[in-house]
Amino acid sequence: HPHFAYRDNALFAEDVRASELAATYGTPLFIYSKTAMLSALASYQRGFEGRDAQICYAMKANSSLAVLQVFARADCGFDIVSGGELERVQAAGGDLKKVIFSGVGKTRAEMCQALAAGIGCFNVESEAELDVLSEVAVAMKLRAPVSIRVNPNVDPKTHPYISTGLKGNKFGVAHEDALRIYQHAASLEGLKVVGIDCHIGSQITEVTPYLDAMDRVLDLVAAIEAAGIALAHIDFGGGLGINYSADDMPPEADALWRQLLAKLDARGYGGKKLMIEPGRSLVGNAGICITEVLYLKPGEQKNFCIIDAAMNDLPRPAMYQAFHAIVPVERAATETAGVIYDVVGPVCESGDWIGRDRILDVAAGDQLAVMSAGAYCMSMASNYNTRGRAAELLVDGDLARLIRARETAADTFRGELLMP
């Protein structure tokens, strides 16, 4: 990770020494690199050079306001999944016309809110939702721009919890029903059909599922347009993986899109407006979480390295058995053998582990960096065990700025009411 690298055995975030940030701001501490975010974005931008394309950052991956500002200022739109995320885009000054609204369970209130804000498109996930959205729009004397999320039924070969484009999960409409549902959408007074979309899953590291999905979607584009319904854009979703370890070797965004665009061109759709909804691939490797070793607890079967970050800060290992590299913040000048530890947090659950069987050369008081923590960490953080959420910093060159203050215990129970 070029933006989080060692200099003389000290881990740096861009040009700032991580241990100094931890000394100032405390731990657990998320540190993001603005340059890493922009360089991940640049790979997509290179891939789309000369094309009519809109990148809508899937902000669920990391919805901190300053992170949204980085992408808004780089001309990104946003893929949102709730009224709350829409308010975040507004708070960060994002362009509402470049907002698309995904999700299987939009409420009427959220539809109203998004219509009033003038978002670019609703990615509708069911026939029932089409009817409700049309009703809401008619009542507001508006027409809702819609695209329908189709389910290409390809296996993204990722974790079952984050694969979404297969039959038998709750997302999108079935490929074989799509044409009929498009015809229904086109007949509804409150809707204006503008596009088609799909999203097959997350942390995808292979090209083939994408190529297959593109073929399936383009088959539908042909059928829908043959039925007289014009589709102004194709939204190809997100899902491109990142390298959490040397075992994950996803393609670069520009290389992936070179292949996908070749397919679009070959089938005569090269001139269509393209949209994508990447989340993890824009921010995942642009963040780390610094944590302090509280205790070492040797045991007969396992040695535990107990750190001050936990599943409430870094939920991915507990939820998906996900792997995050864990490295020392200040590394010994001479390599030692190290000891094998399970790296665990203070939360009262056996599922509260961050890394298993990691070889570490550590003592209590040392700091560790949990890598690839820019996506789906802070945005999924909770207050379980009444742990305040961590602080966040955004680094740009030699400048580190606090973008989220550490939550206090009082923050965590704000809004709770005592009995009389």
Ligand code: LLP
């Ligand atoms: N578009 C839609 C409709 C989505 O559902 C998602 C993610 C994205 C775009 C962005 O996908 P990405 O480019 O980030 O893969 N919490 C899980 C990942 C859940 C993904 C949910 N949907 C994790 O930590 O691995």
